[in-house]
Amino acid sequence: MWFVSSILIDGFVYGMVLFIIAVGLSVTMGLMRVVNLAHGGFALIGGATAHWLAFRHGVDYWAAAALSILLTMMIAAAAEISLYRRIYAMEELQQVLATIGIAFIITATVNFLFGSTILAIPLPQSLQDPVDLGFRILPAHRLLVILVGLGVLGLLHLLVDRTRFGVSLRAAVDNRQAAAGIGIDTGRIFAITFVTGSGLAALGGILGAEMMPIEASYPLRYIVLVLIVTIVGGMGSVNGTFLAALGLGIIDTAARYMLSEYGTIIFYAAMMVIVLLRREGAGERAAA
Amino acid sequence: MNFTRRSFVGNIAAGAGMLAAPSLVLGQDGPVRIGILAPFSGPMALWGAQFKQGIEVYVAQHGNKAGGRLVEFLYRDCSYNNPDLARNMAQELLVRERVDYLGGIVFSPDALAIAPMLSQARKPAIIFNASQSKIMAQSPYFAARTGLTLEQISKPAGEWAIKHGIRKIVLVMADFAPGYDAETAFRSSFEAAGGGQIVDVLRVPLQTNDFTPFVQRAANSGAEAIFAFMPAGPLAFNFVRAYHDNGLAKQGIRLLATTETDESTIDQLGDAAAGIYTSFFYSEAHDSDVNRAFVAKLKELYPKARANPAMVEAWDGVHLLYRMIDQAGTDGPAALEVVKGYSWESPRGPVSIGPENRHIVQNVYIRIAERDANGLMINNEIETFPAQPDHGWKRG
Numbered sequence: 310m311w312f313v314s315s316i317l318i319d320g321f322v323y324g325m326v327l328f329i330i331a332v333g334l335s336v337t338m339g340l341m342r343v344v345n346l347a348h349g350g351f352a353l354i355g356g357a358t359a360h361w362l363a364f365r366h367g368v369d370y371w372a373a374a375a376l377s378i379l380l381t382m383m384i385a386a387a388a389e390i391s392l393y394r395r396i397y398a399m400e401e402l403q404q405v406l407a408t409i410g411i412a413f414i415i416t417a418t419v420n421f422l423f424g425s426t427i428l429a430i431p432l433p434q435s436l437q438d439p440v441d442l443g444f445r446i447l448p449a450h451r452l453l454v455i456l457v458g459l460g461v462l463g464l465l466h467l468l469v470d471r472t473r474f475g476v477s478l479r480a481a482v483d484n485r486q487a488a489a490g491i492g493i494d495t496g497r498i499f500a501i502t503f504v505t506g507s508g509l510a511a512l513g514g515i516l517g518a519e520m521m522p523i524e525a526s527y528p529l530r531y532i533v534l535v536l537i538v539t540i541v542g543g544m545g546s547v548n549g550t551f552l553a554a555l556g557l558g559i560i561d562t563a564a565r566y567m568l569s570e571y572g573t574i575i576f577y578a579a580m581m582v583i584v585l586l587r588r589e590g591a592g593e594r595a596a597a
Numbered sequence: 598m599n600f601t602r603r604s605f606v607g608n609i610a611a612g613a614g615m616l617a618a619p620s621l622v623l624g625q626d627g628p629v630r631i632g633i634l635a636p637f638s639g640p641m642a643l644w645g646a647q648f649k650q651g652i653e654v655y656v657a658q659h660g661n662k663a664g665g666r667l668v669e670f671l672y673r674d675c676s677y678n679n680p681d682l683a684r685n686m687a688q689e690l691l692v693r694e695r696v697d698y699l700g701g702i703v704f705s706p707d708a709l710a711i712a713p714m715l716s717q718a719r720k721p722a723i724i725f726n727a728s729q730s731k732i733m734a735q736s737p738y739f740a741a742r743t744g745l746t747l748e749q750i751s752k753p754a755g756e757w758a759i760k761h762g763i764r765k766i767v768l769v770m771a772d773f774a775p776g777y778d779a780e781t782a783f784r785s786s787f788e789a790a791g792g793g794q795i796v797d798v799l800r801v802p803l804q805t806n807d808f809t810p811f812v813q814r815a816a817n818s819g820a821e822a823i824f825a826f827m828p829a830g831p832l833a834f835n836f837v838r839a840y841h842d843n844g845l846a847k848q849g850i851r852l853l854a855t856t857e858t859d860e861s862t863i864d865q866l867g868d869a870a871a872g873i874y875t876s877f878f879y880s881e882a883h884d885s886d887v888n889r890a891f892v893a894k895l896k897e898l899y900p901k902a903r904a905n906p907a908m909v910e911a912w913d914g915v916h917l918l919y920r921m922i923d924q925a926g927t928d929g930p931a932a933l934e935v936v937k938g939y940s941w942e943s944p945r946g947p948v949s950i951g952p953e954n955r956h957i958v959q960n961v962y963i964r965i966a967e968r969d970a971n972g973l974m975i976n977n978e979i980e981t982f983p984a985q986p987d988h989g990w991k992r993g
Contacts, residue, residue, distance in 0.1 A: 315813050323807040364865070417638075425642035427834050429865035439844050448842040519838060520806045522831045526640035530831075534806075565802075565810035569772075573804045 314445070316563045322451045323520070324558025325458040328551055330517045330531065331538035332461055333509030339545030340469075340482060341502055343397055344404040348510055349528030349535065350415035355381040355511025356523030357419050360428035370433040378511045385507030389500050397499065412528040420525035428523040430515060454516050458551075461509065465547045478502055482545075541583050556583075628667035629922050632690030634683060634711075635701040635725075637674040640830070643861060644703045644907055645674065648725060651911030654894045655919075664923035671696060675703075680710035687711040691718045697927040698722065700914050705729040705774075712736040719929045723917050725910040728775065730989035733954045738929065740921065741936045741955045743913040745878055745906075747775050747826065748782035748989030750855055753961040753982035754824060754876035755786030758853060759793050766793065766853075767820035769811055769836070771827050772800040779826040779855065782988050787824075796820050805832065808839035815850070816843065822851040833857045834866065841869035858966045860905035863974045870966040870974060878959050879906040879945040880976040882969065891944040904944070913943045913957070917950070947984075956987040 334348040355377045362373035388411070396407050419428075436450040469475040480488040481495040489495050514523060521531055542553030557576065564575035633652070637645035652670060661668055671694055673686040683702075690696045691714065699715070699722035702708050708727035715722050715738035724732065726744040733739050758766060766787065770776035780798065787793045797818045799811050815823050823840070827833040837857050840846070853874045860881045863870055881892060881904040891912065892904045902908075920939065921932035940949030946960045960983050964976035 312813070312817075315810070319807065319809045319813070323809070326807070420638065420642060424646060425640060426861055427831065427865055429834075429867075431867065439842065446844055450842075519842075520835060522834050524640070524831065525642075530640070562807065562810055565805070565807075566814065569800055569802065569811070573802050 312566045316559065316566050318445055318447070320559030320562035321555060322447070322455065322558075323562055324555035325451075325455045326517050326520050327534070327538050327558050328458050328554035329454055329461070330513035330521065331535045331542075331550055331554060332458075332465070332547065333506045333511075333513055334535050334539045335542065335545065335547055335550040336465070336509060337503055337506035338539060339543075339547075339550075340478065341397070341499060341506075342482060342545075343393070343503075344401055344408060345506075346405060346408040346532055347411035347415065347528065348506075349514075349530075349532050350412045351381055351385055351507040351510040352514030352517075353415055353419055353523060353525070353527040354384055354514075356430065356514035356518055356527065357423060357428050359430045359515045359518075360423075360523060363430050364428070370431070370436070373430070374512075374515050377515060378508050381511035382504045382508040385504045386500065388507075389503045393503060394496070394499075409529075412532070416525050416528055423525065425525050430518050430523065432519075448519075450519055457512070457516060461512075462547065462551055469547070474498070474501070537580050541580055553583075626666065628669045629663065629698070629927060630669045630671060630694065630696040631698045631700055631918055632671045632673060632687070632694065632696040633701040634673050634675045634686055634690075634699065634707065635703055636676050637672065639676040641677040641703065644726070645672070645701075647861070647905060647907035648701055648911040650895065650899055650902060651908035652915050653898055654891060654908065655912045655915040657894055657898060658890065659919065663919040664926060666922065666926075668919070668922065675701075675707055677704065678706075680704075680706040683707035684710045684714065687714055691715075691720055696720070697929075698918055698921065698932075700918060701725050701911075702727045705732055708732045708739070709735060712739065715739070721921065721929050721932050723914045725914045726907070730778070730954075730956075730987055730991070733956055733987075733990075737933065739955060740933050741917050741950045741957065743917065743957050744910045745959075746956065746987045746989050747779040747855070749956075749959075749985050749987050750876050750878065750961050751779040751782035751824075751826070752786045752988040753963070753985060754853055754855070755783040755788075755793075756790065756982070757874075757876065757963050757980060758822060758824065759787055759790040763822045763851070764793055765796050765820045766822045766824055767796050767815045767818045768798045769815055769823055769825040769827075770798065770800055771832060772802050773828075775828070776800070776826050778989060783824055785988075801827070801832070801836075803828075803832065806835065808836050809843060811836075812839045812843045812845060816845055816848060820850065822853055825852065825854045825857070827854075827857060829856050829859060829862070833859075834862060837866055837873065838869055840873075846872055856906075858964075858976055860903040860976070861907075863966060863976070864903070867974065871968070873966045875964050875966070875976060876961055877906065877964065877976070878961055879909045880962065880964050880978055881905065882975040882977055883945060883962075884978070885942070885944070885946065887942050888944040906945075909944050913941075913945075913948065916941060916943070946981075949984075951986055951990075954987055954990045956990065958984050958986050961985045 337345045358377035359373045362368040439446045440449045477493045477498050481498045485495050538554050542549035560579045561576045635645035635648045675683045702724045703726045705727045712735035716736045721738050721740040724742040728746050730746045827836045858870050858875050895904050917936050924935040925932035936950050938952040948959045951958050960981050962978040963980040964978050969975045
């Protein structure tokens, strides 16, 4: 039937969008073990800045995206120094309250500056045209999402598994005191990781905007979805997040093709089954 | 969009000052006070900002006095999906602030929540938006409604589709009450005419991000066109994008929709919206002197704003409030009578208030989204269904 191939293709594409949006949280929440509900806030900062540059000032899409990610990382660095260093030391429930507060502040700021309308990021002509793959027509933008998603997956792998920084990060997360004792600058490691995760959030916000449009209430509107992908994937496992995003993307798409009357029940039921069936995360590795 | 929190706080502060000296405001010649309930924060804050702009345009055009008395507006924030808050805010306005009239009200549950209180206080309210048909039966103190019902705009859409040779259509409907209302009304005119077939009805859950599955199913349903209703915001935006990105227009499958090309998002949709037909009651490009004056005054006050239906709902709401004050002062029961059957010219075209259900009788226009001579995206009115009542109203 025509929709079997459609489910696989559209599910894969949707899964890649989910991965792009969730991977940053997998880095900050999974690798650093900080409950960061303000993750979507950094995606919103990136997306709103890209909108401001590209839509209101006509800046080229690629330049706007790069500048916005850079700005988000600078804001994240400032937030790390002033706020998050204190938040790392808090208990989990306090982290939830503190970071959800940050999400509210970001939402209110964007609402004040831009209003509550959708903040579209206009695509360049090259990304607007549908591309014929022979077996299916896809918007060029979705192909970009797939390429960037795979690129991010590969780079994070190299960074965590193959570099000295990755070794230090894993050591710092597993036992901060011992890591500091053998001369690892754990403060610096955490700061770099947090800023990287926030940069990925901004990247996800901008690239994912075609499906999850940027607007002031973005951080809380999508946090549940992002948390589901991160948790189903197993916190801290980039591979797990990738597999979870693809799996959930395909399940959700299949439900919408065949059983849309049941709304999102199937998606949440699938999530519960996966979480119940395994404790360690889809990626099998408990912690990276 | 240019709504600032400072002016909002200013209004609250002014309200608090009045409270301190109630004898000054309660005298026969003191100002008439109107409480406006709308979301000014949260995901639906655009509604509040646009109501306020519509009100300010009306006041700038007609002055701040009605029937010789000063008119004051008190704005209260009712966030989305919180009827309890709406009830509390209405109570505060009616009891503590002693307002004479209420206006605004975006969501149907909010209207249902405040209905008993209005009847008790015997104060009239003008509903600017809350669109469920049955609301007007809940209290005689809902003096009028200046928005729309989905039945009102969907029935002409069905008529238009049949008239223009569409025989097979697929419905793509947000899976909540307004989606069902739109479907019922569309079905009543599309199928009644004979020859038309609704090949499928796709119900879209409100938590949908990726519309590709629905658009692909619509494309494969064998239909020549889609009739769709999605609530304003990310759903409407994503749906239009998905329709465009998957090349349905190129396959010759037309899209007939309702609010999806509202002037507050049409610039952001850009060419993705081009060629979409909508059935609705107001376009910024409506050709009349009243509308040109309205748009000109709006641009003078808010140079970046684009006139949209929410602003016109508020403008007409204030027009009715001014009439009630002029004819009946602050006598609530008497004021109800002076708007029943009343007709006037709105920026949207000629309108009147239906004497039985107090809902606005208005033209419904079929429009096509396209660029005008200056390259601006507009909703160009191509056909008019004159003087449409609320087709969802049931007697008794």
